[in-house]
Amino acid sequence: MKRTFASLFILAVIAPSLAFATPVKKMKPNVAPLPIEEAAEPAPPNDLFEPVNRATFALNDGIDALIVNPLVAVWNGIVPSFVRTGVGNFFNNLDDIYVGANHLLQGNGSRAAVDFQRVAVNTTIGIVGLVDVGAKMGLNKVDGDFGQTLGVWGVPTGPYLILPLIGPSTVRETAGRTVRIATDPRTYMDAVPSYSLMGLEYLQTRADAKANEGLIAASSLDRYVFVRNLYLQKRSLMVKAGLEASKSRQAAK
C-alpha cells in the first residue's frame, strides 16, 4: 500500500510538468467549456469512527516522530541504496506469492500465472528475490491482497479505520490483513527471527514511502482527510480492476 503511495504524488506532478513544457499552437477551440457533470460527484466516505481514527492518526504521527522517522533516517543514511532495493525486492517477492494466490481466488488465472512466474524467476535467477529479474523480463508486479479479493466477492468496505502503526485501512481491509497474518509463516517462527523479519519489512516500507509522505503533508489542508481520500480511491480502483478482469473473462467464455 505504502509502496503505491510511493509512486504517487511525486509523479503526479512531474508528469504534467513534463508534458507541457512549451506553449503550443492552439487547435480550433470549442465554444464553451464542457460542464462538469454533477453526477460524477461521489458519495461522502464512510468514516463512522472518525473521532477515534483521528486520535489514532495523531498517535501514529507521534510514534513516527519519536521512533520511526529516526530509524528511517538511520536506515537511509547508513545502508547503501542497492541493499535497500534488495531488501524491498526480497519482501516483494514473498508478497507476490500472496498476490498470485489472491488472483486465483478472484478467478483471475492469467494474472496469477504472471505473479507465480515472477516468483519462480525472482527466487531462482533473482537470488531468493533480491533482484527483480521478472520486471526486466516485462513481468511487472501488481498489487493484490485478500481485502481486494473480498471486495471482488462483493463484500462492502465498511467504515474507514486507522490502525495503530499501520495506518489507513477499512473494516474489510483489516479482515484481509488478519487472514494474511494468519497465513504468514513468520507468524509461526520463533520470536526473534519473526519480529526481525517483520520489523525489517516495516522499516523498508516506511523508508520507501517517506518522500510521498512529505509531499502529502505539503499539499494537504487536512492531512487526515487527504490520506483517507487517496486510500479509499486506491482501494476502490483495485476492486474495480479485479471485477473488470473477471467480467472480461466471462465475456470471453
Added chain:
Amino acid sequence: MCFRQWIRPFAGIVAFLAALVLSHAYADAPSPDELVRKLAAEMTSAVRSDPDLQNPGSVKISDFVQKNIVPRFDFERITQIAMGRNWAKANPAEQKQIVAEFSKLLTRTYSNAIATLKDLDVEVKSTRVVAPNADVTVKTQMIGRPQPVAIDYSLINGPGGWRVYDVSVEGISLAAAYRDEFAGLVAQSGVSGLIDALKKKNGG
C-alpha cells in the same frame, strides 16, 4: 468589368492562401497525444541539460514552472472539480480567490518534483476521446523507476488551446483527491473558511 476580371484571379489567390494557411495551421496543431509526447521529450531534456533544474531549492525551477507549465493547466476547472457542488456556493470574487490560492498551493508543492525527471521518461500509450476535439485523456507511462507508473492527463480544448484539467496517477485523480478536504472545510466554516485555510497553507 475591369474590376471583376481583376478580382477573379485575386479571389483565387486569396482562397489558395487561406487554404494554405489553414492546412499549415492544421498540420501545426498537434493532437493532444503528440503534444504530450513532444513536450515530455523537451521537458526531460531541459532538466537533464540544466543542473539548476535538478536542484530542488533552486529559484530557477519556479521561473521555469511559471513560464512553461502553469500556462498549460486549467486551474479554474481543476478547482471546480475539487469543489463539486460547493463551487456554486461561492460568489465570483470568492471563486477567483479560491482558484488563485489553490493554483498557488499546487504549483508550490509540486514544482520541486521536476528535479527527479532527470532519471525518468514518459511514454504515451494511448488516447481516450471523451468528446472529439474538446475533451481527451492521454494515457502515459512513466519509466525509469523499478515499476512503471501509469499517469493519465485529462485535457480540454478551450480558448487557450489544450490545457490539463486533471492528472491521475495509477488511476487516482489529483483533482478528486481534494474533494473531501474542500467539502469538509466548506461544511465546517463556509466558503470563506476554505479560502482562509488555503491562504494559511500558502503562508499568507
